Amino acid sequence: SNPPAAVSLELSSFQLETISKLHPVVAIWLNFAPDHMDRYPTVEAYRAAKLRIFENQTADDTAVIRTGEELAGLKAKVVTFSTTDSSADWYSEGHTIEHGGEAWLDMDRETSLRGLHNAENTMAALAACQTLGISQGTMREALHGYAPPPHRCELIRTLDGVEYLNDSKATNLHALESALRSQTRPVVPLLSKKALAVVTFGQIARPLADLFSTAVSCESVSTLADAVATARSLAPRGSTVLLSPGTSSFDQFSGYEQRGNAFRDLVHQLR
Template sequence: MIIEGKHVVVLGAGRSGRAAANLALSKGAHVRLFDANPAASFDGLDPRIKVHSGASDVVGRATQSDLLVISPGIDTYGAFVKAFAENTSELIGETELAARYFDGKIVGITGTNGKTTTTELVERILNHSGLSCVACGNYGVPFSEILLMEDVPDSVALELSSFQLETVSKLHVHAAIWLNFSADHMDRYSSIDDYFRAKLNVFINQTEEDTAVVRAGEELGGLVAQHVSFASKGQKTDYYLDGDRIMFRGEQIFDLSQTRMRGLHNAENVMAAVAATHSLGVRFSKAEEALAGFAPPLHRCELIRTLDGVEYLNDSKATNLHALDSALRSQTRPVVLIAGGKEKGLVYDELLVRLEEKVHSAIVFGEISSALEQLFSKVVPTTCVETLDEAVALAQKYAYAGDVVLLSPGTSSFDQFSGYEARGDHFRKLVHALK
């Protein structure tokens, strides 16, 4: 791609937009950066980039460009982007811009849940195996920043949201991971089919020499790349779970009991990462070495401690219904569930089957506690408390050796905390104080 001397317009002054603007400038383009916020910050930009805050649709329609690059946080289909797109030759996203200049291997990771953990696993395995790798995209740094590094890595672990995948056309992912799919971001998409089609772009431009790593049961249609399957249940897949052992076509390749990874969903994340890196030539033994000391990202089914035979897991990042369901689905031990927080108007009825299957006691707290108690008590003994402190104290009383106490709120934290991180940190403090 040659943009030297071309006029490039970048929308969005967040980190992704600034990275795209700097990358375009480094390739010789004339760059302008627009943001709708009148108080937008343009820190970290080369002074040769012309900046415009408080941009409007009117400004967009009056702006011409050879290439329009949009940040993932801006609605591709909204009026703001459409206005700027009226007078441009091509519209792409920041991820697509970076992909056109990156010559290394790309492992692309998408899915509704589990992307960040899997991205970290891929990065760790590849670096341990001698193929330098940086996590980027929807997690870590923007992809465009990779191209501006003094030493560009051999590969990237590229977490891809549907927002980033909406605006790709030439992105070529050598190993594509599809973890799972369920409804999300329905405030952005007119239908779940639109969301699904955006996600499918992770496979765009793959050839028969590439690899598609797909969770069993996901109906994706015909894929050109070599298909590798995984699942935590059943043995009709390439990668599967036998107790704590991850198996590959009948051979043990990994022992999860030697790691801090807990839950079936984390087992699937490991399978997907190992499968993708194996397709790039990494030996299973190297992957096992790399993950021996790995702990999941904070607040994502993070094992805090084991006390009196009870595991305490911090899944404060579960701020929606699907994340809570995923955390419950992954548990192999009986669960004492701690849930609750801000009232977001979500409908939790579909959780009842999972609650009945996995949970023997539920403790609910926060603004939404009364509504959750009324619903959850239909299938499981449920106690309503006001604070997380009370919930943890009760959970210790309710849990037996062999159980797991799972903080997986299923909603945001803003009724009592500044964010899910603060909620998870407080839970960690409470658990470590237990005797």
């Protein structure tokens, strides 16, 4: 069979530590946050390992980066994307993706992807594909049929004008922050500037409620089932109920998948 025209790789800092000849035609930098500090002596060392993805690129290659990321010394052509800076090569306010002053894609109408972080991911992918000469029509067709993986801001259903999103994969605070920042509607149950209330559950429910209570109304319950029922009672039409725990699931579940599946089942049982 013929070899693929292109290969897409997600590379961890662990893998990038040992590269010597890796030469991506397109390298994408979505964002950066401290992680794996049990492996790296400093945040700077972790960042340096991640930056090696650009190491062997030349002026004939492309680096796709989010506007505002300080990445000095890049040799490749830089293509930018942003949800805050309309002067970026690719821009979205969360719904419509624009490029070259033209609307390219309506995220809400043409895809099942939701949130600013998914707009960023989509813009980065579109920029990479355009660099490789893939047509706009082919890209749009692929996105129309794309089903996002479960447990990552997964839209479960809309009931009485309220969206229910399953982001059980958010097992750390950076993922939680991304999920909250990505919302364009008032949110229940977790903390954001547009939060209506916080519903906490599980082993650390009370400490979390105490922490958030200075900023927003809080409800503390024992189980996920109670949390869903409480959020249902608090969420008005036009808002979002978001399961985005920001921590592991091992107090009540075997993993984030089981927690997300339980949330999905509970939401489908709502009447």
